Amino acid sequence: MSGSPLLPSNPGADGSKTEAFDVVSLIDDLLRKAIHAGASDVHFEPTSSAQVVKFRLDGVLNVVEKLPKSLSDNIIARLKVMGDLLTYRNDIPQEGRIELTGDHGDVIDQRLAVFPTIHGQRAVVRLFYEEAGLSDLEALGFSEGICSVLKQIAQKNQGVLLLTGPAGSGKSTTLGALLGYIMRKFPGKSIVTLEDPVERHIDGVTQVQITPHGEMTFPTALRSLLRQDPQVLMIGEIRDAETARIACEAGLTGHLLMSTLHSGTPAAALIRLLEMGIEPYQLTSSVSAVVNQRLARKLCPQCKKKDTEADTYEPSGCEDCFQTGYKGRVLMAEMVQLDGELRQALLAKADLDQLEDILRSRGHMTMVQDGMRLVGQGVTTRSEIKTVCGNA
Ligand SMILES: [Zn+2]
Missing domain, CATH: 3.40.50.300 (P-loop containing nucleotide triphosphate hydrolases)
Structure with a gap:
C-alpha cells in the first residue's frame, strides 16, 4: 500500500527520528481502523527490514502498513502492556487479552498472542465481534x-x-x-x-x-x-x-x-x-x-x-x-x-x-x-x- 496515513509526515528517511514517535496512538489508530474494516486479525510481522502490519479482511491477509524496523520493539512493548503480558520476556510465546477503550463498535473481545522469531517478535491481535442476527x-x-x-x-x-x-x-x-x-x-x-x-x-x-x-x-x-x-x-x-x-x-x-x-x-x-x-x-x-x-x-x-x-x-x-x-x-x-x-x-x-x-x-x-x-x-x-x- 502506498502512503502511510498513520505515520508522521516526515519521520526521516532512515526512521532515525522515531524515538519521539507516538506508538500508543499508532497502535490505537491501527486497531480502530481494523475494527472499522471488520478485520478478524491484525498481524504485526517482523521482517529483516520492517515491521509489517497485515489485516485479515474477508479471510485474506492484506499488508496495510510497513513500519520502520526501528519501531518494532516499541510496538511489541506497547501491545504487551495492553495485553498485560511480561514486557521483559522476549524469548517466550505469550498470550493475553486486550481491552480497547473508547468507541469500538461491536467488538466484544480481543486476544493478543506474541511469538519470538529470528527477526524479532511477532504479534497477532484477534478481534471478535458481536454476533449479528441470523442472516436472511x-x-x-x-x-x-x-x-x-x-x-x-x-x-x-x-x-x-x-x-x-x-x-x-x-x-x-x-x-x-x-x-x-x-x-x-x-x-x-x-x-x-x-x-x-x-x-x-x-x-x-x-x-x-x-x-x-x-x-x-x-x-x-x-x-x-x-x-x-x-x-x-x-x-x-x-x-x-x-x-x-x-x-x-x-x-x-x-x-x-x-x-x-x-x-x-x-x-x-x-x-x-x-x-x-x-x-x-x-x-x-x-x-x-x-x-x-x-x-x-x-x-x-x-x-x-x-x-x-x-x-x-x-x-x-x-x-x-x-x-x-x-x-x-x-x-x-x-x-x-x-x-x-x-x-x-x-x-x-x-x-x-x-x-x-x-x-x-x-x-x-x-x-x-x-x-x-x-x-x-x-x-x-x-x-x-x-x-x-x-x-x-
Ligand atoms: Zn475499494
Whole structure:
C-alpha cells in the first residue's frame, strides 16, 4: 500500500527520528481502523527490514502498513502492556487479552498472542465481534433455483439436507439462515440443535452443547433426542459413521435433519456416506439434497472498474477496501437433489465417476458456473472464483 496515513509526515528517511514517535496512538489508530474494516486479525510481522502490519479482511491477509524496523520493539512493548503480558520476556510465546477503550463498535473481545522469531517478535491481535442476527436465506447469494429448493426442503417434516464445503465456507451461516426461515414460516415448530461448540444463541431454538470427549457425544445426544420428538434437528457436523446412521434414520422417521459434512462435491458427499456404512436404500430414502458451498470475496462497490470489452468488473482499490479491491463476501454453491435416476444409480452401487457422469450428462450447474453467474452480475471476479474453486 502506498502512503502511510498513520505515520508522521516526515519521520526521516532512515526512521532515525522515531524515538519521539507516538506508538500508543499508532497502535490505537491501527486497531480502530481494523475494527472499522471488520478485520478478524491484525498481524504485526517482523521482517529483516520492517515491521509489517497485515489485516485479515474477508479471510485474506492484506499488508496495510510497513513500519520502520526501528519501531518494532516499541510496538511489541506497547501491545504487551495492553495485553498485560511480561514486557521483559522476549524469548517466550505469550498470550493475553486486550481491552480497547473508547468507541469500538461491536467488538466484544480481543486476544493478543506474541511469538519470538529470528527477526524479532511477532504479534497477532484477534478481534471478535458481536454476533449479528441470523442472516436472511435470500441475502446469502444463492441462485434463485437453489434458494427455492432450500425453502421447499425447509418446509418439510422429513428428509436430510447436507451442506458441504471446507471450514470457513459459511456452512453454519447457511444453517442459521435456514433455521431462521423455518422459525418465521412455522413459529410453533420444535427445533433442536446439537453443536460443538454452540456458535451463537438463537432465541426460540433448543441448543445442545456437544462434548465429543465427554458423555454428550453427537450419537448419544442424537439418539436420546429423537425420543424428545423434535420436528427439526440441526447437527453441527456429521463426523462419524454412527452419527451419520442415526441422522439418516431421523430423516426417515418424521424429522427434518440438517447437517454439514466435510467433503468435496455433492456426489463425493453421497459416496462418503456410503463409505461410512450407510446402506444405499437408507441413503436414497432419507437424503433430499446436498449443497456444496464456498465464499468468494465481493468487489468493492466504491472502486470496481468496468472492463467494457469483457463486460465484467475488475478490482481497483480505494481507502474503503484497504486497496484490496474487495469488500465483503458472497456465497456460491452447487446443489444435487436426489431424484429417481440418482437413487437408481446409488442403489446399483455407482461409484463417484458414475455419479459425476450422470450429473454432467444432465447439465448439472457446477460451483464454477454458479460463480460465473456472480461474475456476470458484477459481484465478484473470475480470478476470485479461480482462487476459491481452484479452477475456472
Ligand atoms: Zn475499494
